[in-house]
Amino acid sequence: MTVMLALVPDAFGGRGGIAQYNRDFLSAAVTAPGIERIEILPRHAPDAFTLPAGLRQAAPGESRIGYVLRALGMSLTAKRGIVFCGHINLVPAAALVARLSRSRLIVQTHGIEAWDDPGKPYRRALEKADLVLCVSRYTRARVLSWAAIAPERVIVLPNTVGPTFTPGDASALRAAWGLAGKRVLLTVSRMDARERYKGHERIIATLPSLPGDVVYVVLGEGNDTDRIKAVARDAGVADRVLFKGAVGRDMLINAYRMADLYVMPSTGEGFGIAFLEAMASGTPALGLAVAGATDALCDGALGTAASEEAFAGTLARLLADGKPDPAGLSAAVTARFGSKTFTACTHSALGRLAQV
Structure with missing residues (x-):
């Protein structure tokens, strides 16, 4: 069984679309075959939250240096596991943690922040990823335009929509x-x-x-x-x-x-x-x-x-x-785009780690 360490700007207790995506991905990933548990280290978590079974979220990291040091400490529990990087801004730290813990690296890319070459430290770190997830075909194409990475390691895993969004009388x-x-x-x-x-x-x-x-x-x-x-x-x-x-x-x-x-x-x-x-x-x-x-x-x-x-x-x-x-x-x-489809696609994406 594998432990996943998730380095994210925010997830549970966070706000906005990226926090929602991280919540959805991690909730689906923890149910995948072979995943024992997921340890989450966010940069921010301003709101109250509850966690699904199998997920543990640490207190938010305050400074950049402190965040990296805590991530390195937590990586000891994820040795030879998986490091999930929930935003390209964290990819240098995530690549370092993955290398030191001899773990596989997944990098998530979203929108405009990933469309152009983010600079040498970020580009080289992303190119070390075993798998890069993109929310759309457009983001995938833009990432492949600047990153020297095999196209088969860059796949689309779009957003999902939760079951609370339904028609009704308003x-x-x-x-x-x-x-x-x-x-x-x-x-x-x-x-x-x-x-x-x-x-x-x-x-x-x-x-x-x-x-x-x-x-x-x-x-x-x-x-x-x-x-x-x-x-x-x-x-x-x-x-x-x-x-x-x-x-x-x-x-x-x-x-x-x-x-x-x-x-x-x-x-x-x-x-x-x-x-x-x-x-x-x-x-x-x-x-x-x-x-x-x-x-x-x-x-x-x-x-x-x-x-x-x-x-x-x-x-x-x-x-x-x-x-x-x-x-x-x-x-x-x-x-x-519902939860059932997203969970199946997440499991399929994680299964690709064995093929790269």
Whole structure:
């Protein structure tokens, strides 16, 4: 039986899409044949959490040096095991730990941070990996463009969507937010100045050309919020854009359910987990046919991927078409990206370690 040591920026008790992916991957990996347990060392874990059986999570590491020293100490329990690196920023430390513990190394890559050559220390460390996991075909192609690594060691393992995201009645939330009788566009994302590629401005720019009953709800927080609010004011649509900040899981699910269309015209998605969450909740999704979003939208089979030029017209058309059958959309997304499929793919990926 093998012990896995997971070096991650965050996982259980963490926030955001990468933390969610790490939770999903580790929860699936611990059920794989041959895995005895998984020891997790996060950099951050601000929230309370519970752990599935077989997982142990240490207290977060504070400084970089302290984190590496703790990882080296924990590697003694994973000797000749597996080291999982949950973010490319940690790959030099993970490669060192794997070498000293004579363990196999798995590196997870997500989005924009892995698309260009990250520099010699990171590139050389990643090239030592026995297996590199990528959330999308686009990320895989970008990694292979700068890393000297055998293509068969770089595989796609996309995000998954949890079973709590299901269709349902969200009329109470519509009423509470004053949206009865409105058609609602929704975006869920961080509003960080480093992530201006999410496309809030593109959506705001379409509002003046759309009927007056169309409103735009934005969930999330960040240091770019005031600027985006100013964009709405300058466009003369401040009264049609609602900024609701960060919300809890139950309200998030209801927000997905009550929206008529989930919209995120991002140009920098490694995948786009929010597309899956919206569609699993029964709401159609629209993104750009750019980068990893095409994988989440299944090349148009589940959601709609528009060109940048056709985006505004496609948005108007989807609103006019109305919401499709929520149950049918949810079932299709769950079949393709649900927990059962993800667990099977995770087990298959771990099985490849014996072949490399």
